[in-house]
Amino acid sequence: MQDVTTTGFMRVIGRRGAPDWFVTEYFRVHETSTLEKHIVDSIVNHGTGRPVFAQIIGEDTPHIIRTIHLLKALPVAGIDLNMGCPAPKVYRKNVGGGLLRDPAKIDEILHAMRQEIDGLFTVKMRIGFDGMENFDRILELIAKHKVDLLTVHGRTVKGLYWSEVDYTAIAHAVKSVPCPVIANGDVVSATKASDLITKTGALGMMMGRHAIRNPWIFRQWREAQQNLPRFQPTLNDVRIYIQELADECCDAAKATEKQAGRLKKFLNFIGLAIDADGKFLHDMRRTETLADLLKCCDAHLVGTRAAEAYPEEPYRGLIARPTRETQQTCEL
Numbered sequence: 001m002q003d004v005t006t007t008g009f010m011r012v013i014g015r016r017g018a019p020d021w022f023v024t025e026y027f028r029v030h031e032t033s034t035l036e037k038h039i040v041d042s043i044v045n046h047g048t049g050r051p052v053f054a055q056i057i058g059e060d061t062p063h064i065i066r067t068i069h070l071l072k073a074l075p076v077a078g079i080d081l082n083m084g085c086p087a088p089k090v091y092r093k094n095v096g097g098g099l100l101r102d103p104a105k106i107d108e109i110l111h112a113m114r115q116e117i118d119g120l121f122t123v124k125m126r127i128g129f130d131g132m133e134n135f136d137r138i139l140e141l142i143a144k145h146k147v148d149l150l151t152v153h154g155r156t157v158k159g160l161y162w163s164e165v166d167y168t169a170i171a172h173a174v175k176s177v178p179c180p181v182i183a184n185g186d187v188v189s190a191t192k193a194s195d196l197i198t199k200t201g202a203l204g205m206m207m208g209r210h211a212i213r214n215p216w217i218f219r220q221w222r223e224a225q226q227n228l229p230r231f232q233p234t235l236n237d238v239r240i241y242i243q244e245l246a247d248e249c250c251d252a253a254k255a256t257e258k259q260a261g262r263l264k265k266f267l268n269f270i271g272l273a274i275d276a277d278g279k280f281l282h283d284m285r286r287t288e289t290l291a292d293l294l295k296c297c298d299a300h301l302v303g304t305r306a307a308e309a310y311p312e313e314p315y316r317g318l319i320a321r322p323t324r325e326t327q328q329t330c331e332l
């Protein structure tokens with residue numbers, strides 16, 4: 001995830017039970033693009049021991065090929081094409097989710113990528129742009145070009161991050177392509193992940209925002225699959241997680257207000273499960289410096305509440321990003 005899956009975040013997640021693999025923030029591909037250094041760093045220095053897929057976003061075939069050559073020099077498990085980003089400034093360039101309007105272009109890109117990638121070639125897509133009229137055609141192209149693994153976010157581009165997820169469409173993709181399919185979209189908990197395996201027939205689940213809120217989600221799902229007792233984090237565990245985010249994801253060289261702003265972006269998601277009334281979210285948004293923000297976290301999470309269980313699912317009715325929910329962006 002843009003602005004989220006940094007080296008520091010991967011390390012913090014890795015300590016709590018990493019996913020089976022990570023996918024990087026996307027590398028932008030265009031005429032003058034080079035590999036963004038911080039994304040390269042996340043591939044080389046995450047230290048979790050898990051495989052990492054490098055994601056690219058673009059539509060210029062010669063430059064996609066050039067980028068693949070650069071990526072081949074890095075320790076990546078495979079290369080993933082983004083066909084889902086819903087930000088207008090992205091899709092207007094006919095990249096990300098914008099590609100879903102143009103199956104002929106997808107045909108050309110998948111062909112070129114498959115020729116160039118000897119190892120694993122994966123695709124992440126939504127079910128359509130503003131409808132599903134191209135879905136079957138695109139699934140045929142996924143099969144035609146022997147994509148190794150497909151992740152389907154069960155929303156259209158116009159559905160952004162909040163429309164209802166169409167798990168039936170994901171189940172349809174599972175039946176339509178020969179490669180394994182990973183289901184994505186509102187996989188809020190290990191319990192829901194288990195249900196969705198049955199409902200969709202997918203090989204696995206991709207967790208995005210819910211891994212920010214609950215970094216133990218991958219461990220909990222692994223435990224659920226093995227019929228082991230599920231790890232139950234406390235609010236004190238959440239406070240420790242927040243401290244690690246502050247230490248590893250907020251640039252200490254920046255002004256304390258900027259560091260607080262960065263941490264708040266993670267807290268917007270974490271706060272969805274701290275109290276049903278949204279009091280934590282309310283209070284933390286009103287702090288200015290990092291020190292005050294961490295004091296606010298102490299007040300809500302430790303002391304008398306330290307041993308309280310952190311719920312598996314978010315409380316209903318709370319909003320993670322009040323100013324962003326209407327802004328169409330792909331960044332934290």
Ligand SMILES: Cc1cc2nc3c(=O)[nH]c(=O)nc-3n(C[C@H](O)[C@H](O)[C@H](O)COP(=O)(O)O)c2cc1C
Pocket residue numbers: 001002003004024025026055082084124153161184185186187206207208209210330331332
């Ligand atoms: C802040 C943010 C950044 C994202 N960046 C990317 C990205 O770079 N590449 C990508 O394929 N999806 C990206 N996504 C989409 C997520 O991977 C995921 O498909 C979407 O959030 C739905 O899953 P969720 O309900 O588990 O969050 C991003 C989502 C968010 C909230």
